[in-house]
Amino acid sequence: MPPIVRFSREAVLNAAYQLVRREGPAALNARAVAKELGGSTQPIFRLFSGMEELKQAVIELTLQTWKTSLSQRLQESAFPYLTIGMSFLLFARDEPELFKLLFMRDRVSDGSCTDYNVNWGIPLIEDTVKVDVKTARMLYDRNWFYCYGLAVSIATKYIPCMSECHMRQLLVESLQGVAMQLNVKLPTFDQCSVVI
Numbered sequence: 181m182p183p184i185v186r187f188s189r190e191a192v193l194n195a196a197y198q199l200v201r202r203e204g205p206a207a208l209n210a211r212a213v214a215k216e217l218g219g220s221t222q223p224i225f226r227l228f229s230g231m232e233e234l235k236q237a238v239i240e241l242t243l244q245t246w247k248t249s250l251s252q253r254l255q256e257s258a259f260p261y262l263t264i265g266m267s268f269l270l271f272a273r274d275e276p277e278l279f280k281l282l283f284m285r286d287r288v289s290d291g292s293c294t295d296y297n298v299n300w301g302i303p304l305i306e307d308t309v310k311v312d313v314k315t316a317r318m319l320y321d322r323n324w325f326y327c328y329g330l331a332v333s334i335a336t337k338y339i340p341c342m343s344e345c346h347m348r349q350l351l352v353e354s355l356q357g358v359a360m361q362l363n364v365k366l367p368t369f370d371q372c373s374v375v376i
Contacts, residue, residue, distance in 0.1 A: 187223040196238050204277040205285070208235055242278045246271055259367065261304040261320075262351055265327040269347045272331035279335045283328075311364055322358040327351060 195216040200208050210221040210231055217223065228234045250267045257263040272279045301324065305316040330350060333339040359366045 186219060187217055187227070189227040192217065192224055192227050192234070193237050193241060196234050197241055200238055200242075200281055201275065201278055205235075205281045208238065239281060242282055246278075246282065259308060261301055261308055262348075262355065264301055264304070265323070265351045266344075266348060268327060268331050269334060269351070270344070272335040273342065273347075276335040276337070279331065284332060284335070309359075309364060309366060315362060315364060318362055319355070319358055319364065322361075323351075323355050326354045 196213045199212055199216045210224050214221045253263050253267050254260050301320045302316045305319050
């Protein structure tokens with residue numbers, strides 16, 4: 181008689197996700213996932229080809245979770261481009277270990293380097309600010325590097341807890357400064373009251 185399957189692929193993935201969420205990417209190993217499941221390591225290697233496949237599944241689940249949250253925010257947004265940055269900062273603050281998994285790893289070496297932020301950001305700037313693609317790219321590049329540095333500082337607790345209003349204010353001031361340098365007129369919005 182074949183053994184009874186106690187754990188599904190989804191259960192193993194969820195256990196690995198919760199482990200990384202709580203303890204960080206470095207904690208992801210077979211024994212820790214088995215302990216999270218309350219079982220042995222056998223289901224992991226029966227349902228996944230190895231820990232690398234499980235790690236990739238956790239990365240994909242994390243990315244999908246973040247994109248779903250971002251899509252919901254974009255539906256209510258007055259300035260969609262800043263919504264991407266704000267979602268990024270809130271993710272760094274609220275889910276620092278998952279943020280590290282997605283955005284603080286060598287994505288070039290593991291072959292997963294993509295332009296998903298660029299693909300969203302530049303068209304949103306073009307539409308909102310009404311500029312050509314070259315100017316949108318310059319606005320994006322200069323502001324995104326600032327946003328990324330701020331998010332890493334938040335996720336690593338280099339910067340103490342920051343309010344949502346303060347985050348918005350920093351993003352808006354950064355974009356306004358870059359726009360001024362490039363002689364681009366931005367839409368008018370209040371830094372703390374508008375949904376971005």
